[in-house]
Amino acid sequence: xxxxxxxxxxxxxxxxxxxxxxxxxxxxxxxxxxxxxxxxxxxxxxxxxxxxxxxxxxxxxxxxxxxxxxxxxxxxxxxxxxxxxxxxxxxxxxxxxxxxxxxxxxxxxxxxxxxxxxxxxxxxxxxxxxxxxxxxxxxxxxxxxxxxxxxxxxxxxxxxxxxxxxxxxxxxxxxxxxxxxxxxxxxxxxxxxxxxxxxxxxxxxxxxxxxxxxxxxxxxxxxxxxxxxxxxxxxxxxxxxxxxxxxxxxxxxxxxxxxxxxxxxxxxxxxxxxxxxxxxxxxxxxxxxxxxxxxxxxxxxxxxxxxxxxx
Amino acid sequence: xxxxxxxxxxxxxxxxxxxxxxxxxxxxxxxxxxxxxxxxxxxxxxxxxxxxxxxxxxxxxxxxxxxxxxxxxxxxxxxxxxxxxxxxxxxxxxxxxxxxxxxxxxxxxxxxxxxxxxxxxxxxxxxxxxxxxxxxxxxxxxxxxxxxxxxxxxxxxxxxxxxxxxxxxxxxxxxxxxxxxxxxxxxxxxxxxxxxxxxxxxxxxxxxxxxxxxxxxxxxxxxxxxxxxxxxxxxxxxxxxxxxxxxxxxxxxxxxxxxxxxxxxxxxxxxxxxx
Numbered sequence: 001x002x003x004x005x006x007x008x009x010x011x012x013x014x015x016x017x018x019x020x021x022x023x024x025x026x027x028x029x030x031x032x033x034x035x036x037x038x039x040x041x042x043x044x045x046x047x048x049x050x051x052x053x054x055x056x057x058x059x060x061x062x063x064x065x066x067x068x069x070x071x072x073x074x075x076x077x078x079x080x081x082x083x084x085x086x087x088x089x090x091x092x093x094x095x096x097x098x099x100x101x102x103x104x105x106x107x108x109x110x111x112x113x114x115x116x117x118x119x120x121x122x123x124x125x126x127x128x129x130x131x132x133x134x135x136x137x138x139x140x141x142x143x144x145x146x147x148x149x150x151x152x153x154x155x156x157x158x159x160x161x162x163x164x165x166x167x168x169x170x171x172x173x174x175x176x177x178x179x180x181x182x183x184x185x186x187x188x189x190x191x192x193x194x195x196x197x198x199x200x201x202x203x204x205x206x207x208x209x210x211x212x213x214x215x216x217x218x219x220x221x222x223x224x225x226x227x228x229x230x231x232x233x234x235x236x237x238x239x240x241x242x243x244x245x246x247x248x249x250x251x252x253x254x255x256x257x258x259x260x261x262x263x264x265x266x267x268x269x270x271x272x273x274x275x276x277x278x279x280x281x282x283x284x285x286x287x288x289x290x291x292x293x294x295x296x297x298x299x300x301x302x303x304x305x306x307x308x309x310x311x
Numbered sequence: 312x313x314x315x316x317x318x319x320x321x322x323x324x325x326x327x328x329x330x331x332x333x334x335x336x337x338x339x340x341x342x343x344x345x346x347x348x349x350x351x352x353x354x355x356x357x358x359x360x361x362x363x364x365x366x367x368x369x370x371x372x373x374x375x376x377x378x379x380x381x382x383x384x385x386x387x388x389x390x391x392x393x394x395x396x397x398x399x400x401x402x403x404x405x406x407x408x409x410x411x412x413x414x415x416x417x418x419x420x421x422x423x424x425x426x427x428x429x430x431x432x433x434x435x436x437x438x439x440x441x442x443x444x445x446x447x448x449x450x451x452x453x454x455x456x457x458x459x460x461x462x463x464x465x466x467x468x469x470x471x472x473x474x475x476x477x478x479x480x481x482x483x484x485x486x487x488x489x490x491x492x493x494x495x496x497x498x499x500x501x502x503x504x505x506x507x508x509x510x511x512x513x514x515x516x517x518x519x520x521x522x523x524x525x526x527x528x529x530x531x532x533x534x535x536x537x538x539x540x541x542x543x544x545x546x547x548x549x550x551x552x553x554x555x556x557x558x559x560x561x562x563x564x565x566x567x568x569x570x571x572x573x574x575x576x577x578x579x580x581x582x583x584x585x586x
Binding site: 029034038044052055112116119125127130197247267268285288 | 317318321322324325328329332333334335336338339350351352354355356393396397398400401403404405408409410411413416419420421422423424425426427428429430431432433434435436437438440453454456457458460461464488489490493514517518519520521524525535536537539540543550553554557560561564565568569572575576579580583584
């Protein structure tokens with residue numbers, strides 16, 4: 001396989017055509033223009049997708065052991081594994097938290113920031129800062145913020161007279177998934193805010209003038225002009241937030257490693273655990289298929305929705 | 312007129328939100344200059360008695376941050392350059408050349424845009440192992456480029472579609488090949504797309520954690536986020552090191568962003584909307 005990719009990149013400088021415009025010449029030009037991308041993509045994405053599918057029907061106890069065909073055994077095993085169901089439920093909850101918290105905050109701040117003229121750049125820049133931090137680093141930061149002894153969260157709550165609300169943010173099984181998601185959403189909302197601002201700036205100003213002529217107040221303008229004008233961006237942000245949520249891994253891995261009692265285990269963290277720690281590749285592959293199907297379903301549903309809305 | 316009147320009430324109302332959102336940065340920055348005893352006193356709101364610049368020196372040396380930053384830079388430059396080399400020609404071909412199999416390729420790339428990388432991680436690791444690329448920066452660059460290819464291709468393609476076909480016809484009459492049309496006509500007028508691709512691939516590479524976690528096992532080859540997590544768990548009880556190390560790992564990119572915020576913002580929104 002080394003030879004294969006090597007061959008593709010070695011041939012790259014030679015891609016050259018007469019540019020005759022004939023159909024055959026164009027097809028071979030297209031092939032050479034596609035070759036570097038397609039070669040890399042085939043080896044590191046398409047092949048692994050196919051292999052994951054194959055792996056889900058085989059049993060293998062590690063990277064160095066040979067696999068044997070077991071039919072749907074891995075799928076049956078997954079259905080019997082309570083942690084699979086837990087991680088699936090947590091993933092859905094995680095998506096909902098992320099869409100509401102990060103997407104919602106992004107929308108609210110965009111609506112506010114977009115009204116600013118003089119200080120807009122300042123607020124936009126400042127609100128975007130958390131998005132520049134790697135989610136793994138966000139995990140390190142927020143693990144310290146939640147620290148029960150010297151962490152910012154509990155001390156600040158106590159200081160402003162809300163001592164009753166101090167919590168073991170990461171040790172309480174009922175709270176842990178939410179707490180970790182707050183960290184992820186803190187990092188994520190800035191991008192959604194920028195997208196909403198771009199959407200707001202694309203709304204035709206004359207619609208507001210027309211609404212004003214009709215005597216609409218600020219609230220009516222929001223409901224009848226702004227929100228409908230944002231529907232395409234909203235669909236996009238919600239689907240992006242869901243896909244980002246589905247990929248969520250680093251904050252959980254760093255802050256709780258799925259604990260306590262698997263209460264923050266996501267499909268992604270369970271895949272990692274199965275694949276690289278307990279080396280149950282068959283079961284891990286079933287979860288990989290599940291994760292892919294979820295991602296594909298989300299993409300299709302939202303594209304349909306988007307198409308219908310923009311008719 | 313009414314706009315100006317609305318400015319200051321809104322800005323004033325946003326200020327507490329801003330303080331809340333930036334509090335983690337401020338807290339970390341202040342704490343990173345404290346002594347171990349000051350942090351242990353569990354009062355995050357007191358100012359450090361002396362600014363402990365030593366913390367930064369210690370963290371930098373003990374954590375090997377020089378190497379981590381170096382590896383992250385190599386990683387970033389490699390991914391950005393390879394992404395451009397692979398995505399621009401492919402995006403051009405998909406946008407402007409009719410060839411058999413174009414639709415199938417399009418769907419194949421949509422598949423990659425959708426399926427999360429965690430869902431293919433086992434075979435991905437096996438492929439890297441087979442190619443002897445585990446634990447190498449070459450390995451991480453190739454995997455991340457491949458991971459970004461669907462997005463990059465769609466981004467370039469949607470910009471190129473907007474370029475009038477007349478330009479191609481005119482260039483062809485002058486005897487230009489498709490490669491020449493791409494490099495001499497399309498790329499020069501596609502600065503926004505190239506800028507978007509550079510910023511988005513740079514940011515996602517710089518911040519990636521999952522793929523480096525799988526590929527980069529030894530500390531000498533690790534990138535910044537991975538190295539910081541390892542450092543923070545090794546020195547978990549030495550908070551001043553963890554705090555200053557964390558600041559080291561995000562401060563450079565934040566300063567860079569503040570300097571170039573217009574380009575970042577344009578690139579990110581253009582990329583997201585066009586891609």
